[in-house]
Amino acid sequence: MKPEELIKQIEDKLNSVNSSPELENFGIVDTVGDGIVRANGLSGAGYGEEVEFENKAKGLVLNLDEDAVYIVLLSEIEVTRGMKVTTTGKILGINVSEKLLGRVIDPMGLPLDEKELKINDGKLYPFEKIAPGIIERSPVDSPIKTGIKAIDAMIPIGRGQRELIIGDRNTGKTAIAIDTIINQKKQDLGLKKVICIYCAIGQKRSNIARIVAKLKEEGALDYTIVVSATASDTASLQYVAPFAACAIGEYFADKGEDVLVVYDDLTKHAWAYRQLSLLLRKPAGREAYPGDIFYLHSRLLERAVRLSDKNGGGTLTALPIIETQGNDMSAYIPTNVISITDGQIYLEADLFNAGIRPALNVGLSVSRVGGAAQTKPMKQLAGPVRLELSQFRELQSFAQFGSDLDDDTLKKLLRGRILTEILKQPQYQPYDEVSEVIAIYSATSGCMDDVPVERVLEIESKIIDFIKTNYKDIVIKISENKKLDENTLSELKKRIEECKKTVI
């Protein structure tokens, strides 16, 4: 930068400094405890307003009584009785700019990765914002590829969709989200790049460190922002964390970018809000959650959007995660979030323990709007997968009781086993679109029917490599995102058989 430019920049900023006196509304701290401050005065404070204590500690107004205001502390600076607290006239927000990319921050925008972070050119985005209206939106029409065969084939996720990932602990919920983030590196099918935001709520620091290290290793951190409020952080920070992540996402979406926000997880977010609400003496409802727990999550997830081209065409896709207890999907928070989102990916502990990973329960998983966003070849070829798998699961339970089965049933059982096998996928190995299409077609076309089940995955990877190396024309046709014609399909089948002969 030239010296003149620097001087001009400083001059501009100094000119923007306001020196006129302002009316200041203040209060006096009456009681402090459990991160909640009760202050007298502050008659001009509004709900959700940021307040500042005389020692620079920050707080958030969350309850307005007739005689007092209840403030949630957002920093760990000590606040004492009798201290002066002033309103700021600002809704709590975060200063956002491109400099946040590749960084690990807390919900207030402070760096946690021991590197300096100074945002001079940033824009303040409020944590709480009314979701875009109907006119500002467009229907979801382009996919966000997860790189996971089972999901991209059966439960496709569109850009701007809210897809819930739900399951017991240790069933691979975070793994799906992380794989999706890693897969965005590919920019498959010429799709726009996706900026990813991973919001960790109430998790162990070691877990977050592991995730950050993995993202870095895979080269995914460059386009990712990690917003972290760990289990050892205050409930107030855990409460604002997803709103901070959403505000960051909105900054990029407003600039016309595609954004993916992972909220890991909203169960712990609900716990944090319950803790705050009980301390704020809000009336407790079912399971001691406050009455507005549904509104808490609906107003957050409603901000997921596919903006119309007139409004920049940006998208904000939300992948909230919910942890169930003992596979109970009918608990309070899971049912709330299921009803808010546009579908759910349900992971089952039994499937996980049986070695089926991702442990996807096909029957209970659904994507309500993703079908419109699915790529044409995938839609064409993956259509029968869900049906065949459902038939397989049904027949499998009957087949346990008798050995005399007709040929048709045996065929269906075999096809089901092969499909189940082919949909297995190791962690951190997302597939590109072409590989997914070849893998799915090799199973649905019956080419794998004579392959021993335990060798299905090995043969599948060989077939993918073989076609990608030797038959580029097929690869190009699949990548064109057009419906595959009969000739291409028969050609693909021929090549799969050709490869199979050499490897079996």
Next chain:
Amino acid sequence: MTKEQIKKLAYLITLQGDVSEDVSKWILANLSKPDMKLFIRHLNNALRHSTVTAKYAGVMPESSKMKLYEMFPGKKIVFTRQDDEIGAGIKINFGDYTLDYTVSGIVKKIMKDIRENL
């Protein structure tokens, strides 16, 4: 006594500007410890809202004082000279609001803005 009655009592005492011995004795004899706490809190609030504090530096002209009386009719105004803290100008506290027209206040504000912007 109900909470509303305690609040009203504190407000009326402030309005009167004085507490007679009889009223004081009655309050001490009839209010329980939590009620007394509440009463003192309301009394504090009521006093804060009925009193305006004007801190200034140097000599304050009578015309300025008259202007303040016009601005806050019916309120008790306490004038305090604080040359060191204020430098020049006037700082007015009323209720839970502060209007800072002092040199020190404006300098502090500019410094804060510069720190935030640069």
